[in-house]
Amino acid sequence: AQSVTQPDIHITVSEGASLELRCNYSYGATPYLFWYVQSPGQGLQLLLKYFSGDTLVQGIKGFEAEFKRSQSSFNLRKPSVHWSDAAEYFCAVGDNYGQNFVFGPGTRLSVLP
Amino acid sequence: SQTIHQWPATLVQPVGSPLSLECTVEGTSNPNLYWYRQAAGRGLQLLFYSVGIGQISSEVPQNLSASRPQDRQFILSSKKLLLSDSGFYLCACKPGTGVYEQYFGPGTRLTVT
Numbered sequence: 386a387q388s389v390t391q392p393d394i395h396i397t398v399s400e401g402a403s404l405e406l407r408c409n410y411s412y413g414a415t416p417y418l419f420w421y422v423q424s425p426g427q428g429l430q431l432l433l434k435y436f437s438g439d440t441l442v443q444g445i446k447g448f449e450a451e452f453k454r455s456q457s458s459f460n461l462r463k464p465s466v467h468w469s470d471a472a473e474y475f476c477a478v479g480d481n482y483g484q485n486f487v488f489g490p491g492t493r494l495s496v497l498p
Numbered sequence: 499s500q501t502i503h504q505w506p507a508t509l510v511q512p513v514g515s516p517l518s519l520e521c522t523v524e525g526t527s528n529p530n531l532y533w534y535r536q537a538a539g540r541g542l543q544l545l546f547y548s549v550g551i552g553q554i555s556s557e558v559p560q561n562l563s564a565s566r567p568q569d570r571q572f573i574l575s576s577k578k579l580l581l582s583d584s585g586f587y588l589c590a591c592k593p594g595t596g597v598y599e600q601y602f603g604p605g606t607r608l609t610v611t
Contacts (some may be wrong), residue, residue: 417598426603427500428588433611436598475542479598486532487602492540 387412387478389489406461406492408476417469418459419477471496500525502603511610517576521589530592532571535585584610
């Protein structure tokens, strides 16, 4: 069965600093990987996705993620964090049927002014 | 692109009362539909998913049920609410074949008192 871990429950960074959120997955076949962001009281918004091809994928809001098969990781990065990036971030793994979709527990990001 | 509507946005209900939450989708046909619950400070728990009208799969035993009376309508119900049913309920949609990500509605905040 698929599983996703996000080792960091809560991360605090200063505005303008770089950010990396970690995600590790367990999946027997080629994974379909996603990052979502959730602001308080809101639904989830898709930041980026990886299916195949170039292992560095670009997303919305200046985020990128890198797929590393050897490490079973899909870490999310942003070179310079803005105060509006404060939110909960979820990594997810799915299959090509869209039925087995597993979310990680989430990482809460706080941004200091 | 698809748009997911959820109704109501917030709801306060007494223990033992019935529940009906509605999710409707625009902009796509024959989507997969999902109900998730998010308890306070927790990750997402998949409750139900549906691949077509009248087809419902339940992921966890509970006093909730789901129905899909129309292609783009997904309803979450309960005959008698429990305190533990409180949470944030999210409806999600996988638009169709060739799309592997899920898109989320704005959510319904349910408080059982």
